[in-house]
Every structure is written in C-alpha cells, then in structure tokens.
Amino acid sequence: MGETQRYSIAYKGLKNGHHEFRFAVDRSLFEAFENTEIKDGACEVRVDLDRSEAQLTLDVAISGYVVVACDRCLEDCRVPVDFEGQLLVRFSEEVREYDGEVLWLLPGEERVDLTQYIYESIVLSLPYQRVHPEGECNPEMLERFRIVSDSEFAAIEERAATRGHADGEWAKLAALRERMESEAAEPSEEGTSGHPGAAE
Template structure:
C-alpha cells in the first residue's frame, strides 16, 4: 500500500549538486488525495533536485496515460499526458507554501514531501475536454468538437425558412408592428427627447 512517506525526500544528507528521484504512479497514489477521476493510471515521474548552499531547486516532469471516459462516446480510453513543474525551496523562520513556485521550509528541516506537487502537476496536465482519438480524427478543430455539445450561430444560419410556415413569419412581423404602434409612457417620451436634443 502506497503512503505519503514514499514521497519524502531527505535532502539534509545529500551532497551539493544534482540528484534524481523516480516514481511510478498508479491509481492508489490518487487515493491519498481522495481523487477518483481516473479509471486507472500509468505514469512515470522524475524529480531532479539541485542542492545549493542556501536553497534547493526542484524540477518535476511526468509522462504516461490516464484511463478516462470519452466526453463524446462515454467509451473508456487511455489518454496520453505529460507535463512539468518547477519549484524553488528556501529556508526561513516558518513554513510557507502560499506561492505556488516557492516553498519556504523552517531552518533545521531535513526532508520534504513531494506528493502534493506530483499530484497537482498530473491533475493540471489532464485536458478539460477528453475525446477518444478515433472521434477526434473526425473533427479537424476544437470548434468542431464544441459543436457536438452546443448549437452555435452557424447552426442557426443553416436552419431553412422552410422549417417555419410563411404565415407564422408574417404573423410575427405583424405582432412586432403592432407593438411598435402601441402608445408609450409619456415619461419615456420626455427622456427620449432629452437624449435626442443633445
């Protein structure tokens, strides 16, 4: 069973210079964060750590697949993902992770947990729109994919006048005309006059 302890990097015993850590991520990793968007995952993560005298520079990268349902067909498929993340670690009076690119660890700290950073990097690399490659090949642009769910202005133009009986069109026109001929509130007339006098 995987635990957050598996993602602790003890940097205090490391020599200055570059160090590399590798992790293989499967679904049990996401259980640590109560995240259940994926049916399965197969992701390799590399963490390059550069230890300097007063700070640490970390560069995370990942590549692999997450199995998710297609937004169009609802068929499960392996979606390729990859991404990276950079983090600067400095030392100060107290812990502070408010800045997403900078982590402040208290003086005397000898280890750090990278699980949260790996989780965020992977989650953010998964596209919002998840479309099976076979479906995506049939559509040349993202706009085409949008059309699968939404009716846009181009679709409206394609509607023929034949879809509406001529009497209905004429009836609508007459209704509009009669609305225009109705008497208006005199107060509105005064306001309109003020605007046109300028």
C-alpha cells in the same frame, strides 16, 4: 508506507549539487485524493534535484498516462501525460503557503513531500477536452445519448408550441416534422398492393 512517504525526498544528507530521483506513480496516488476525476494511471516521475546552501531546485518531468471518463461517451479513456516543471524549495522559520512556485519548509525538516505537487502537475497537464480518438468511442453509449437528446428536442418543441409561438423558426420546424411524419406513414400500405403480375 503511506503515499506521502512514497513521493518524498530526504534531502538532509545530500551534498550540494545535482541528485536524481525517480518515482513510479500508480492508481494509489489518485485514490489518495478524494473527488479526483482520475480513475487510474501509470506515470514515471524524474526529479533532478540541485541542492545549494539557500534552496533546492527541483526539475520535475512526468510522463505516462491516466484514465479518465471520456467527455463524449463517458467510458474509460487513456490520456497521455507529459509534464515538465520546476519547483523551488526554500526555508523559512514561519509557516508559508505553497504559492505555485516555491514550497516553503521549516529549517528543521528533513524531507520534502512531493505528493501534492506530482498530483497537481498531472491534473494541470491534462488537456481541456478528454475524449477518445475519433471513432473509438463506445457506439452503444453514443446511441443512448443521441436518444436522450432527441427526447430533449421533443420537449423543447412542445414547450415552444404550448407558448403559442406558432410563427418563426418553430413553426417551420413543426411543419417540416409533420411533413416527414406523413411521408414516413405512406409506405405502410406496401405489401397489399404493387404486385407487378396482379393485374392479369
């Protein structure tokens, strides 16, 4: 059974009025979309379909979670999904594009395929920033990024120095670094002197 069959509703035989449908979303939905940022997930989709002569009104609720890469440490991160939306299905002899509100079907069709709608709704419901809760990022990964940014910092510093900008903020920064480095170098004599009893 293809993904498009799995998330479709055969409305042709339905009477006018309300009908409820449920779908379970898993990894295979996201695998059907190339270039998706979503690696995995589990969501429940509830659809309240109201059929009338002219159209179908679908109230859709999606809840569960998806797995994406954390923006901070790049490790897998679970993000909760909580979406509610309404989709209208109308019929037209001419082929029309889905405009974000109305899905147009040809009068002869028998099923409405919700695959694209469910996928897009999940993507749209994700927060702008996708990160682990504070303190739950992978510390090894964070350390690796910190080292990278330190070496990037050194490269910027070097570029500024070769441009001859020996004044302003960069000069202050360079002086500070020099002082810190010379201070750090001093305690290296430790071990050859400083024994309290050695004077006797």
